[in-house]
Every structure is written in C-alpha cells, then in structure tokens.
Amino acid sequence: MFRSALVVTITFALGPAVPLALAQHEQHGGGKHGEEHGKPAQFKMPATYKEGVAEIQHRLHEIEELIASKELDQVHAQADVIQKVGNVLGQLALKRDSGVPKDAIKVVNKAGRELAAKFDAIDKAGDSGDLAGTRRVYEEMVSVTATLQKYVAKAFACPMKCEGGKTYSSPGTCPKCGMALKEVSPARGPHGGLIAWSGDQNCRVEATLSKDNEIRVYLCDEKSKPLSADRAAVQAHAGQEGAQHYSVTLAPDASKSFLRGRIAAAVKPPFLLMLKIDLGDSGKPQTVTIDFEAPTDMPHKEHEEQQGHKGDEHKGHRP
Numbered sequence: 001m002f003r004s005a006l007v008v009t010i011t012f013a014l015g016p017a018v019p020l021a022l023a024q025h026e027q028h029g030g031g032k033h034g035e036e037h038g039k040p041a042q043f044k045m046p047a048t049y050k051e052g053v054a055e056i057q058h059r060l061h062e063i064e065e066l067i068a069s070k071e072l073d074q075v076h077a078q079a080d081v082i083q084k085v086g087n088v089l090g091q092l093a094l095k096r097d098s099g100v101p102k103d104a105i106k107v108v109n110k111a112g113r114e115l116a117a118k119f120d121a122i123d124k125a126g127d128s129g130d131l132a133g134t135r136r137v138y139e140e141m142v143s144v145t146a147t148l149q150k151y152v153a154k155a156f157a158c159p160m161k162c163e164g165g166k167t168y169s170s171p172g173t174c175p176k177c178g179m180a181l182k183e184v185s186p187a188r189g190p191h192g193g194l195i196a197w198s199g200d201q202n203c204r205v206e207a208t209l210s211k212d213n214e215i216r217v218y219l220c221d222e223k224s225k226p227l228s229a230d231r232a233a234v235q236a237h238a239g240q241e242g243a244q245h246y247s248v249t250l251a252p253d254a255s256k257s258f259l260r261g262r263i264a265a266a267v268k269p270p271f272l273l274m275l276k277i278d279l280g281d282s283g284k285p286q287t288v289t290i291d292f293e294a295p296t297d298m299p300h301k302e303h304e305e306q307q308g309h310k311g312d313e314h315k316g317h318r319p
C-alpha cells in the first residue's frame, strides 16, 4: 500500500569531534537525572547560540524519554530549562561571532520566545498526566527547534586536515589536495543524531549510531513533525564509499517513534548507510545523504554507559 521510496545515505568518518550532546551532558554536573517535580534541573546557561540550540535539543530528548517511560511529572524540570534558554537565544544570536545571519536574528528571537512560551502548555499537560497532550506540545517544540537549528553556523574542513584546523563556511574542495570538504560537527537533531532532508524537502531524517553499531532512524514530515516509524517500509545498506555494502535490517521500535537495526561488525566508521524508505505517500523515491564523523550520541541508557555513569538511578524508576 505504502509505496514511495526514499533513499538515505549516511557516511560515518572517524574524527576528533566530540558528540555535542555528550559534551553538553558533562556540563550538567555529573548527569543528575530524575529531579523531583518542582526542583530545577541542573544546567549551565549556554554561552553561544550553538550551545543554546544544543541544550534545547538535549532537553527535548530528555522529554521524549520521559514521555516514553510515562514519567510526565518530571517533564516540568526539562521544559523549565528550555524556557530559560529559549528566552535568551535572541541575545546569543546577537553576539558578534554567533554565526546567525543579521537578517535571521528576528526569526531566531521569535522562535526562541515561541518555544519558551510552550512551557505552560507542556507543564500543564504533564502535571495532569495527559500523555497525548504532552506529546503534542513536545512535537510542536521539536518543530520550532528545527527553525533554530537552521541558523546554527556550519563549518567545513578537509577530512585529511591539510590546512590544520582551518574551516570554511560553505562546502567546496580542499585547495591543497582537492578532496571534498566535510562538515565539522554537523547540526544535531533532538536525539543527538545527524540530520538530512530528502531531495524534495518532504521528509527530514535523523540518524544515530551507537558505539555497538546500533542504528536508529527518526523520520519527520516537512514541518519536522515526527512520523510514525511503522508507516515506512525501509531497506538499508551500509559500507564504505566504493567498497562492499552490507544489508541492514531496520524495523520499527515498539514505540513506533524510530526504526532500529544493527550494522554488520565488519562495517566500521567511516561508512555510508543507504536507506530506501517507502513512505506511503504520493512522493517519488528520494535520496538523502548524511555525513557522519563517528558514532553519535544515543538515547539515555547507552550514553550514560558510554560515559561510565552507573545509570542505575535512571533505570531504577523505569517500569
């Protein structure tokens, strides 16, 4: 029934980049989770626009985890951080080296305020145990955040580091070796993954890769509203550019919020992941390329383990 195809290509390249959300995590004073309702979440006010957007994405991810585990009374603390950061994004964008174009500062300021203003709605829905309502406001917040992400400055550099740390603001080729420049720490999605759009801009794809080769794919529509993972039939292949590709079985998670699968152990970063996604609308097959530098941040349990946290305090209150 659902028969339009979308092809997604994801490259993993080894690099020194620390996953943004991991770096963020370390600033939160030991990753304290599970604050009681009413207690403010520990966080450090971001100093740059890029950090501000990353903090919001991190908090949205926390909210999604809370929705999944039905701990709605704790949404409050995360939404509180989003409100505080959302209200200062305009100021951060005004900083001289924020990377936000002058003509976009108004847009960014408005989106930040809009996001902050959703605090009451999500707090109210969370406190009354309204799962569908909480999710609906969360999805609106994800959409607004996509606008903020658009203006995070991009930097490109030669993958061979011919010019050391020199970066360019747009893609191109290295003047020394001629290789295509790669994006340095590309923008992250709400799950800490890398983002790409289908060629027709009708579908946004976010993909994460854990250190143990699990891949997760989150699909959104053109307004960055999450799509149910079971409406897409997906074929996937992974392999290095110009080398053998291995097929990857991707299936919807029980929550239907993402597709998951495992990449063959023989495939190590950097590599390409090519997804052929059948979205079930009238769209034609689409090709998307995501360029990864290394495994990305992963949902809760995984990244707490990666950082050597015990993780028990979080697992402990899961059903």
Ligand SMILES: [Zn+2]
Pocket: 158, 159, 160, 161, 162, 163, 174, 175, 176, 177, 178, 179
């Ligand atoms: Zn070069």
